[in-house]
Amino acid sequence: MAALTPSKRIEYLFTVNPTAILQLGFWVTLSIVMMTVDHRYQYLNGVRDVLGTVVYPFQYLMQLPTNTKGWLEQNLAGRGTLLEENARLREKQIFLNAQLQKLTTLEAENRRLRSLLESTVNTPEKMLIAELLAVDFDPYRHHILLNRGRQHNVYVGQPVLDQQGIIGQIIHADPFSSTAILVTDANHALPIQINRTGVRTLALGTGNFQELKLLHVPNNEDVKVGDLLVTSGLGGRFPRGYPVATVTKFEPGSPFANIIAKPVAQLDRIREVMLLENAPPDEKPAPTPAPTPAPAPTAAPVPRRHS
Structure with a gap:
């Protein structure tokens, strides 16, 4: 077959191919049907779980350099910086312990008052x-x-x-x-x-x-x-x-x-x-739909709200 000239190549590239258009329409329609069925019946949850499990190690590896850098920075800190931070944390601990003692007293008093009212103490x-x-x-x-x-x-x-x-x-x-x-x-x-x-x-x-x-x-x-x-x-x-x-x-x-x-x-x-x-997972509340707010211009469609 004779080689195509540059002009012929461009003309061939942009030639409308009915078969390609039909194939594109078929795959687009199939994709829409699959997304609709999955949205309504959650058929692909298992597939998503498998993909999430497979992808997780790669996500962990991508985060590993950042975690390693943080670990090195923390362990290579100077002795003076560590001593200063230790002293500051000790002072903060003393302050928080004093507050905790007060909160413990208030919690005990709160339990006593609740028991008088025959109320249940929240865990x-x-x-x-x-x-x-x-x-x-x-x-x-x-x-x-x-x-x-x-x-x-x-x-x-x-x-x-x-x-x-x-x-x-x-x-x-x-x-x-x-x-x-x-x-x-x-x-x-x-x-x-x-x-x-x-x-x-x-x-x-x-x-x-x-x-x-x-x-x-x-x-x-x-x-x-x-x-x-x-x-x-x-x-x-x-x-x-x-x-x-x-x-x-x-x-x-x-x-x-x-x-x-x-x-x-x-x-x-x-x-x-x-x-x-x-x-717990078996007692979690059912989702509560949020009311639809007044229409406002948005840059992307809003399918639903989580509340």
Whole structure:
């Protein structure tokens, strides 16, 4: 066969091939059908579990250089720095021990008062420490991958927090890893209340690590900049009283006020998180759908919210 000239090659490359178009249409249709069936009936959960198990070692290896660097920096620190840090931690320990003694006294008094009221004393929540393996860099999805999975009793809907407060919840759990959605994800809604007044509402993610939007708060409600927002406990998923955000903006609007809050946790800097074991996997609450907010321009479709 004679060699094609450059012009003939370009013409051949852009020639419409009916067979190729039919094949493309078939595979696109098949993909849509498979995604729809999987979304409704969860047929591919087993496949995802297998893939998650297979990919986990590679995710761990990708994180290994960072962990090794941190280990070397920690072990090669100078003696003077370690002694200074040790002295500072001792002072902090003494201060915390004094506070703990006071809290122990208050806890004992609280138990006594509850027993007088024939009330049940709540058992302390258990915590599971997890480390980040990866971060989803999609600007419209705030997801993180953790190195704990179903083998560590992680379950879908489990609250995730750090030392400052709530950061999100588990939305998918593989045998050895899990995925968490952050409270700032545009598809997340969290039942909260204003700690000062007890006013309850929903905090919606905006896609910005520094902002949450409060939903359906009347203009005449007592809300001030600096108010602390805590979990309300409604919905049965997040326990009551954990810090979430602080109000940074309050503007009257129509028909509801425009209220913006900043998460107390530094969501773009977290390295370690705590998984709150407030309910065992077989007793975890069913998902509670969030109400649909007023339509607003978005850069990507919003399929549903997690609350």
